Amino acid sequence: MIPRPETAHWLAAAVALLLGLILLSEIVVGTRVFRRRAWRAYLFPSLALGSGAFLLLITIFSTFSTMHLVAHALWAEAAMIAGGVQLAVVRGKLSSAHWSLVTAGALLVCGAAFLVHEPNPWLFSRSAFLHHVIGWMLVAAAAFPLGQALRPRWVLWPAGFALTWIVLALLLFADRDTAPIFGRFGGAG
Amino acid sequence: MTRRLVVVGVLLGVALVAPGRAAAHVSLLSATPEVQSSLDAAPTQILLRFTEPVAISPSAIRVLAADGTVLSGVARAALGDLVVIAPVSGLVQGSAYTVRWRVSGQDGHSPSGVFNFGVGVPAPPPTEAVGAKPTTWKDDLARWLLFASLALVIGPLVIRLIVLRGAVPQPLERRFHLVPTFAAFAILNVGIAAFVLRASNALQLPLPDLLYGDLQPFAEKTRFGIAFLALTLGFGVVATLLVFAWVADLHRLRLPALALSVVLASGISLSSHQATLPNSSKASELADWLHLVSAAVWVGGLVALAFLVWPSAPALRARAFLGFARLAVGLVGVMVLAGAYLALVRLPALSDLWESEYGRLLLVKLAIVALALTWGALHHFVVRPRLEAGEQPRVRPSLVGETFVAIAVLLLAAVLTNASPPETTTTTTTSAQPSR
Numbered sequence: 001m002i003p004r005p006e007t008a009h010w011l012a013a014a015v016a017l018l019l020g021l022i023l024l025s026e027i028v029v030g031t032r033v034f035r036r037r038a039w040r041a042y043l044f045p046s047l048a049l050g051s052g053a054f055l056l057l058i059t060i061f062s063t064f065s066t067m068h069l070v071a072h073a074l075w076a077e078a079a080m081i082a083g084g085v086q087l088a089v090v091r092g093k094l095s096s097a098h099w100s101l102v103t104a105g106a107l108l109v110c111g112a113a114f115l116v117h118e119p120n121p122w123l124f125s126r127s128a129f130l131h132h133v134i135g136w137m138l139v140a141a142a143a144f145p146l147g148q149a150l151r152p153r154w155v156l157w158p159a160g161f162a163l164t165w166i167v168l169a170l171l172l173f174a175d176r177d178t179a180p181i182f183g184r185f186g187g188a189g
Numbered sequence: 190m191t192r193r194l195v196v197v198g199v200l201l202g203v204a205l206v207a208p209g210r211a212a213a214h215v216s217l218l219s220a221t222p223e224v225q226s227s228l229d230a231a232p233t234q235i236l237l238r239f240t241e242p243v244a245i246s247p248s249a250i251r252v253l254a255a256d257g258t259v260l261s262g263v264a265r266a267a268l269g270d271l272v273v274i275a276p277v278s279g280l281v282q283g284s285a286y287t288v289r290w291r292v293s294g295q296d297g298h299s300p301s302g303v304f305n306f307g308v309g310v311p312a313p314p315p316t317e318a319v320g321a322k323p324t325t326w327k328d329d330l331a332r333w334l335l336f337a338s339l340a341l342v343i344g345p346l347v348i349r350l351i352v353l354r355g356a357v358p359q360p361l362e363r364r365f366h367l368v369p370t371f372a373a374f375a376i377l378n379v380g381i382a383a384f385v386l387r388a389s390n391a392l393q394l395p396l397p398d399l400l401y402g403d404l405q406p407f408a409e410k411t412r413f414g415i416a417f418l419a420l421t422l423g424f425g426v427v428a429t430l431l432v433f434a435w436v437a438d439l440h441r442l443r444l445p446a447l448a449l450s451v452v453l454a455s456g457i458s459l460s461s462h463q464a465t466l467p468n469s470s471k472a473s474e475l476a477d478w479l480h481l482v483s484a485a486v487w488v489g490g491l492v493a494l495a496f497l498v499w500p501s502a503p504a505l506r507a508r509a510f511l512g513f514a515r516l517a518v519g520l521v522g523v524m525v526l527a528g529a530y531l532a533l534v535r536l537p538a539l540s541d542l543w544e545s546e547y548g549r550l551l552l553v554k555l556a557i558v559a560l561a562l563t564w565g566a567l568h569h570f571v572v573r574p575r576l577e578a579g580e581q582p583r584v585r586p587s588l589v590g591e592t593f594v595a596i597a598v599l600l601l602a603a604v605l606t607n608a609s610p611p612e613t614t615t616t617t618t619t620s621a622q623p624s625r
Contacts, residue, residue, distance in 0.1 A: 049432060056377075056425035060418045063404040064216035065300060066385055073381055076425070077374060084370075084432040091436045119298065 013172035020165030048083030071117040082106035103145035111138030215294030224304040225410040231280035242270035243292035250275035253319040287319035302403030321391035331383035333603035341372035344489010346447040352512035366435035373428035384417040416460035423453040480527035495588040535610040545611040554601035
């Protein structure tokens with residue numbers, strides 16, 4: 001019952017890319033223009049919530065090790081909770097800017113799960129390299145929603161948050177477990 | 190400078206995405222004999238095929254007889270280290286055997302696993318592998334939390350959708366949304382913990398090794414594993430429905446969430462120890478499900494009354510209490526009848542009640558249930574008439590007390606669910622698949 005890891009990683013990467021592009025679109029055209037159609041405001045949080053629920057499907061395929069089961073469950077729930085809270089913020093159910101701290105917490109948890117579930121050093125393999133990069137990137141990216149909670153009007157925060165998703169997509173597209181770090185340029189594989 | 194950085198960035202991106210050898214973490218791809226299979230003749234070797242080349246020790250595969258005797262020889266790797274083979278001898282017809290394996294992958298992970306096979310008999314479930322330990326207090330605690338979380342999903346939804354239909358104050362509405370939503374997330378996490386605990390009893394690995402333990406035989410070949418998969422997906426959907434119901438004010442979504450939760454509760458009862466016993470039948474499974482659902486509505490309903498309605502909607506207290514009192518009569522009826530039927534199935538002799546550990550546990554549970562029912566009767570016959578007469582009696586401390594007694598009943602139910610009824614009604618060796 002194990003799906004090919006490329007399939008799962010590339011699906012996740014496609015979703016991450018879509019999330020990043022949605023956020024980036026809003027930054028490029030401005031929130032006022034982007035939200036002329038009301039439904040656009042719900043795109044990112046709904047997709048995050050839905051992709052979290054979908055990740056639970058991947059979770060139940062990840063019973064080949066306890067670590068992977070728990071890590072996938074954490075990623076799924078973090079996406080669901082952060083997506084749900086953001087959806088409530090967009091809808092007006094929650095009003096404080098401080099609710100973006102939930103997103104910061106979700107990024108921290110996801111990053112920590114990436115780092116903990118990878119026991120090998122950075123240069124052991126491509127997957128080890130990518131897991132370390134993704135883990136630390138997500139931990140660092142928690143600063144963006146944190147900043148948004150403290151200084152909501154500064155464009156650096158949403159821009160950094162959007163780029164995080166796009167870089168995450170690139171890294172996930174590249175995620176292979178025992179391949180050399182830089183693919184066919186690495187000399188093996 | 191900026192252009193150079195862009196070029197370097199693009200090249201790095203292309204290099205990362207360029208296809209290299211793609212593979213999974215090391216995991217068991219297949220086994221001969223197959224995991225949890227039944228063979229007509231005894232095999233002469235065990236062959237395990239992995240997704241990645243592996244490094245092994247001479248005892249990478251151990252085949253154990255029921256008395257713990259090791260029947261396997263020195264393991265060797267073959268086919269580019271993708272396959273591990275160990276010779277076995279001394280296997281006899283009519284017996285079941287346990288295979289325990291442990292290898293190391295190139296990625297540094299050391300996965301381990303366990304499964305059974307039978308020669309001329311069905312394979313016992315992996316939870317009954319040689320060397321497996323029975324359930325402990327941790328399993329009881331996990332099941333109790335599972336019951337309590339289920340009650341917190343179902344109870345408040347029933348109160349809101351059946352007892353308190355129509356508009357309610359905003360703070361109460363928010364609580365009615367958030368409590369079941371958090372409880373659905375709790376079920377996801379407690380379910381994972383319960384599943385891993387149950388598997389760890391059979392895997393018998395220290396924590397660092399358990400992290401890379403193979404849980405697939407438990408997920409795919411046991412009732413509790415299949416129930417775990419269904420519960421994880423199902424309550425993920427329930428949580429999503431509840432979040433959307435709250436955020437988008439789509440209150441109608443709570444109805445499918447409640448219906449799905451009630452159906453999924455059958456997974457919890459079907460994954461219990463008793464559901465795998467030979468005297469289990471469709472009738473006993475139905476009774477177990479009704480017993481669980483009615484108890485969940487009762488306990489969750491009490492929590493909703495005491496901790497949601499009472500503090501945040503004084504105007505609705507009487508309506509909620511009287512509505513729940515009417516509902517509770519039916520709930521208690523179903524709970525008692527289903528419970529009595531299950532007790533008769535599991536304890537055919539009256540003396541089993543005091544002569545077996547299961548019976549004694551049941552007596553303790555019955556005593557606490559009697560206390561809870563007496564408390565409920567007091568509310569029904571003393572408080573209800575006063576509320577109907579328009580009085581405002583001080584009920585909350587009493588409601589909180591009854592709630593805690595009801596939660597204690599759930600704890601005893603969890604312990605009983607993991608316990609074994611007397612030997613006369615059980616078989617300890619082989620049973621049909623899927624099992625526990």
